[in-house]
Amino acid sequence: MNSMGLAECRRRCPGLIIKPMRVDRYREAGQAVLSVLETFGAPVEKTSYDDFYIEATSLVQADSDASKLAEGKSHVLGTTLPIDLRRGYELAERMRVxxxxxxxxxxxxxxxxxxxxxxxxxxxxxxxxxxxxxxDDVPRLMASxxxxxxxxxxxxxxxxxCAALTTALEAAAPDASSAPSWAVSRAPSWAVSRAPSWAxxxxxxxxxxxxxxxxxxxxxxxxxxSLLRQLARGEDAHHNAAVTPRGLPKVLASSPSRADCA
Structure with a gap:
């Protein structure tokens, strides 16, 4: 799912009806979600009305129910997982339920x-x-x-x-109608859809x-x-920091309105 600016949405759909954001409803729903997540006993960081980070390390380490984990590993989405990631997956499923x-x-x-x-x-x-x-699959995730x-x-x-990179890619592959050979690769084992092609x-x-x-x-x-190489390793100074529990923002941040388009 990609985002499209409202100006582009209006250009493509001249009769588009745009309704104002229901801030109070977003706040109410966000608080309800936060309350449910906090019942699991892990630190929860809320970064927007519908985005949360959960530090589940202590929960997956404390979970002693390993009866379903043959030899410390299990099979999820086509890949063999260490115990902590398997337990993290099971915890996420319980939270979603x-x-x-x-x-x-x-x-x-x-x-x-x-x-x-x-x-x-x-x-x-x-x-x-x-x-x-x-x-060991993180670099492939980042690359995709x-x-x-x-x-x-x-x-x-x-x-x-991206404007500069697009120019460089077009110079490297003049025929933009087909993806260059280095852009075609097998989908990672954790992926459920094919890897994106270059455009x-x-x-x-x-x-x-x-x-x-x-x-x-x-x-x-x-x-x-340097930043791109850092991201390729799955590293980012801000987003590798510890989860910091905090609640809902008191006001909406000022940012351009966007619409989600499939």
């Missing part, structure tokens, strides 16, 4: 060993699922994500980087870093290249 039963809402969950990994995985679990990724989907790259900086303006991290080093350095600043 509780949310549906208590507040009637579905939830999409990404399970990983850092906030960044969980954040980048959860959209692939939409509209109503849970996905978990092993440590669009550059502009990473935290901090969804506005001007990301737009500028101008929709550059994935893997496609960007597959450019020759000289071309990458011509397209981006040294700081931007």
């Amino acid at each position: 509780a949310l549906r039963a208590s507040v009637g809402l579905s939830a999409s969950v990404g399970i990983g060993r850092s906030k960044l990994v969980a954040r980048m995985l959860s959209p692939q679990a939409k509209p109503d699922g849970a996905l978990v990724v092993r440590e 994500c669009r550059v502009q989907s990473f935290p901090g790259l969804q506005a001007k900086r990301g737009h500028a980087m 101008p303006g929709q550059v994935t991290l893997g496609q960007a870093l597959a450019l020759p080093e000289a071309a990458l350095r011509r397209a981006l600043s040294g700081a931007d290249v």
Whole structure:
């Protein structure tokens, strides 16, 4: 699922009716979700009205029910998982069941060993699922994500980087009607859909870093290249930080309105 600016939505659909955001309803639903998640006893960080990080390490380590975990591992989504990630997956499923039963809402969950990994995985679990990724699959997960989907790259900086990368990719592959050979790969074992193909303006991290080093350095600043390599390892200073419990914001943040388009 990708986001589309309202200006573009209006251009494509001149008769589009846009209703105002129901802030009070969002606040009420967000508080209800937060209350349910807090009953599990793990720190919960709320970063928006419908986004949460949960530090489940203590819960999965304390869980002594390993009867379903043959030799310390289990099989989920086509991959063999360590015990803690398997328990994290089972915990996420219990939380999703509780949310549906208590507040009637579905939830999409990404399970990983850092906030960044969980954040980048959860959209692939939409509209109503849970996905978990092993440590050795993290680079493939990161490579499959669009550059502009990473935290901090969804506005001007990301737009500028993708414009430069698109130009570099077009120079490397003049025939834009077909994906270059390095953009075609087997879908990761944790994925439930095929890996995204290259298209101008929709550059994935893997496609960007597959450019020759000289071309990458011509397209981006040294700081931007370093950031992309850091993200490729599943690392990000802010989103690798510990979960910080906090409640609902008192006011909505000021940001451009967007509409979700499939």
